[in-house]
Amino acid sequence: MPWPEPSRTVWAALVVLAWLGICLQAWRGWRAGRVTAAGADHLPVAYASQGGQARAIAERSAAQLSSAGLPARAVPLEALDLASPPPRLLLVASTYGDGEAPDHAARFAQRLQQPGLDLRSLEYALLGLGDRQYPRFCAFARQLDRHLRARGATPLFDRLEADGADPAVLRHWQQQLGQLAGHAEFSDWQGADYQSWRLTRRRCLNPGSQGAPLFHLHLTPASGTPDWQAGDIAEIGPRQPAERVAALLAALQLEGAAPLADGGTLSEALSRRQLPDEPGELHGLSHEQLLERLPRLAHRAYSIASLPVDGGLELLVRQVRHTDERLGLASGWLCRQAAPGATIDLRIRANPAFRLPGDCGPLILIGNGSGLASLRAHLRERQRLGQHGHWLLFGERNAAHDRPFAEELERWRDSGHLARLDLAFSRDGDTPVYVQHRLRDAADELRAWIGRGATLLVCGSLRGMGREVDALLHGLLGAAEVERLREAGRYRRDLY
Numbered sequence: 001m002p003w004p005e006p007s008r009t010v011w012a013a014l015v016v017l018a019w020l021g022i023c024l025q026a027w028r029g030w031r032a033g034r035v036t037a038a039g040a041d042h043l044p045v046a047y048a049s050q051g052g053q054a055r056a057i058a059e060r061s062a063a064q065l066s067s068a069g070l071p072a073r074a075v076p077l078e079a080l081d082l083a084s085p086p087p088r089l090l091l092v093a094s095t096y097g098d099g100e101a102p103d104h105a106a107r108f109a110q111r112l113q114q115p116g117l118d119l120r121s122l123e124y125a126l127l128g129l130g131d132r133q134y135p136r137f138c139a140f141a142r143q144l145d146r147h148l149r150a151r152g153a154t155p156l157f158d159r160l161e162a163d164g165a166d167p168a169v170l171r172h173w174q175q176q177l178g179q180l181a182g183h184a185e186f187s188d189w190q191g192a193d194y195q196s197w198r199l200t201r202r203r204c205l206n207p208g209s210q211g212a213p214l215f216h217l218h219l220t221p222a223s224g225t226p227d228w229q230a231g232d233i234a235e236i237g238p239r240q241p242a243e244r245v246a247a248l249l250a251a252l253q254l255e256g257a258a259p260l261a262d263g264g265t266l267s268e269a270l271s272r273r274q275l276p277d278e279p280g281e282l283h284g285l286s287h288e289q290l291l292e293r294l295p296r297l298a299h300r301a302y303s304i305a306s307l308p309v310d311g312g313l314e315l316l317v318r319q320v321r322h323t324d325e326r327l328g329l330a331s332g333w334l335c336r337q338a339a340p341g342a343t344i345d346l347r348i349r350a351n352p353a354f355r356l357p358g359d360c361g362p363l364i365l366i367g368n369g370s371g372l373a374s375l376r377a378h379l380r381e382r383q384r385l386g387q388h389g390h391w392l393l394f395g396e397r398n399a400a401h402d403r404p405f406a407e408e409l410e411r412w413r414d415s416g417h418l419a420r421l422d423l424a425f426s427r428d429g430d431t432p433v434y435v436q437h438r439l440r441d442a443a444d445e446l447r448a449w450i451g452r453g454a455t456l457l458v459c460g461s462l463r464g465m466g467r468e469v470d471a472l473l474h475g476l477l478g479a480a481e482v483e484r485l486r487e488a489g490r491y492r493r494d495l496y
Helices: 008-038 053-067 103-111 139-150 167-180 242-252 266-271 287-293 329-337 369-384 406-415 435-441 443-451 462-477 479-487
Strands: 043-048 072-076 088-094 123-130 160-163 195-204 214-221 233-237 300-303 313-318 343-349 363-368 390-396 418-425 455-460 491-495
Touching (some): 043 053, 043 103, 053 072, 053 088, 088 139, 103 139, 139 479, 160 167, 167 343, 195 329, 214 329, 266 287, 300 313, 300 329, 363 435, 363 462, 369 390, 369 406, 369 455, 390 435, 406 418, 418 435, 435 443, 455 462, 462 479, 462 491, 479 491
Parallel strands (some): 043 088, 088 123, 123 160, 363 390, 455 491
Antiparallel strands (some): 195 343, 233 300, 233 343
């Protein structure tokens, strides 16, 4: 006997049940996404994206981290569970319309402002995307940053802001990703546009030091007159050691002098590539196939220690040596392997977050180690502008060996260009002394200088000095005052 045809009421009920089933499935998927995003098994890279650009960058960021051994996953911002936040979070946030959040992220922005929200266990890094043609450039990213700080979250790095996916800012973001992944190797997302520079001078500044050698490098452009400002960055294209390139060529039975279509040689091209420890599946490949298989080396970033009027680009580079005694790739190339007169691949990256306006009042400059590079450039720029009376706090290991640019600093102190010079040497004496200790002991002077309109510049190591100084400033000045200085551009940091 045939079944009776369902009534309209039955059909309507079936449609409702089907719709509820779809909603339940979607809710379960969304809930799983929230749990995964807040879990410790993957580092969430959350995106707020209106047109898809922020999502694409987040997905690329997660892929780079995962390939470097740090599992990461791109998730929409609204998937984050603020009631149980992850220990660490990366954010890529676009600004939409008149400084607004992208549609899908609006509710998250509201949840972030709920009373009593405690995010003190959270560390985060933030990349903002925007368009400077609009008056409220990167407003949503700035809002996120402000609310996260207000609820106790700790920034891993200072906020980055990209105008129209500025390649230089994206390279900076990639560099931060590399740091989070244990300084893992990666390739630039976009092709390098290096210029040729020559290494004209190199000098070790700390012979006999207990620490790693610190070198002062002087470079000149092969052509043209490049321009930069104090606070800007030199991105170096490193080279592999010649013996490592030769070992790979021998294993593959290839001739390093073989010419390539671009006019270079196979050996030169391999020196700019990531090389495997074992040849593996590289046997039998043509020159072109071999180079396509091997990713290009990523750039290394160094603060510039000079101005264009000084007649060259100067760097302070700490020579890195790994536990297996191998030299660091870029520092080994710059400090040991590149002979005077060698060609160095270099491009200059503007660093607006660490530049200063023409008249910014007296400077309080705080740094350690190679972080003196950018602080020196700022002092030279202020001298050129006829603005004197600054305060430098600088830390190193031993007074006997670790006094980079000692004569220049003392000359500035004697002339009044430096109204105050405080040095801290951590290995002299029974108790280590660091720059944050010098700053703490001068708390009253710090408040007085800030009251006179001083600007704070901090350059050097993120872990240790950078975080200790930031915590001290919060304790001495108060969180509200530190945030006011930051928003006014009077507290700037360049940490690595």
